[in-house]
Amino acid sequence: MTTSDTRTSKQDLGPLPSPRLRTAHDVRHLVGCCVCQKVGDDRAMIAGVDGHYHGRCYIKRWGVAQLRQLPKEQQNKLTLGDIGPSAMRTLLR
Numbered sequence: 312m313t314t315s316d317t318r319t320s321k322q323d324l325g326p327l328p329s330p331r332l333r334t335a336h337d338v339r340h341l342v343g344c345c346v347c348q349k350v351g352d353d354r355a356m357i358a359g360v361d362g363h364y365h366g367r368c369y370i371k372r373w374g375v376a377q378l379r380q381l382p383k384e385q386q387n388k389l390t391l392g393d394i395g396p397s398a399m400r401t402l403l404r
């Protein structure tokens with residue numbers, strides 16, 4: 312882990328975004344994060360080999376550099392509220 316990873320994972324992150332539950336069918340998208348164990352929405356999470364990750368939890372475990380290596384379809388699911396402005400800037404570079 313580099314110093315920039317540590318800085319990014321700690322910087323001004325609010326509470327985790329709530330899953331988007333608009334219809335009863337949306338419960339099918341609820342999954343547990345394999346880092347923090349909290350429930351999230353798989354449409355806004357990274358699907359890793361060992362389970363689903365919130366963006367910020369993925370960064371905490373693997374770092375922003377690793378996140379940048381993921382396919383764009385995975386990165387594009389992440390929200391600003393999840394990973395924060397600093398990590399988002401890194402992804403968009």
Ligand SMILES: [Zn+2]
Binds near residue numbers: 368
């Ligand atoms: Zn998590």
